[in-house]
Amino acid sequence: DADVTQTPRNRITKTGKRIMLECSQTKGHDRMYWYRQDPGLGLRLIYYSFDVKDINKGEISDGYSVSRQAQAKFSLSLESAIPNQTALYFCATSDRTGGNTDTQYFGPGTRLTVL
């Protein structure tokens, strides 16, 4: 089984709809992240969480919200989806005890299309 899972893997929705993307991990990591990737670009950070009670905005948090329901679960919500939120969304995790590397491991991605 994959260490980091994302549901759904693909989603098509309409402008104005509320969407939730979910991420679960079995790696036992305390840190979780949400990124988006637009065609031809690298990944940009939306939100990150260092533990259940710690939520932080990333580079592009406008239009998004998150919930860290448990150490292993981190959800991303689009309250009112708009077409320019069409992108590939990645969840990632890292381990505080991983020393200086703090390597992030990514889920398989969710491809979201907003019509």
Add this chain to the structure above:
Amino acid sequence: AQKITQTQPGMFVQEKEAVTLDCTYDTSDPSYGLFWYKQPSSGEMIFLIYQGSYDQQNATEGRYSLNFQKARKSANLVISASQLGDSAMYFCAMREPYSGSARQLTFGSGTQLTVLP
């Protein structure tokens, strides 16, 4: 200014040959980490290799090695003995501990590598 620059949008290499993917970075922090990720056409992001700014040796992981030139602020990925399965997009990323978003990864725009049979 771009923090991570990958100047090669696309690269071609013959199977079994070595290839170097370029990455330059910009930071004023003495403590940082550099990462390379592979993204196949299926879309997932796969961690390949890590280099810390204080590491004395260049990082190696199997067929992957990182040519770290600190003074030139470059962290090029070298893939030896290329295989068809190496065809993918490759991203360089940097982590700075004291950036606006602590421990955020900043990604370059990627290099699309195609391995030719």
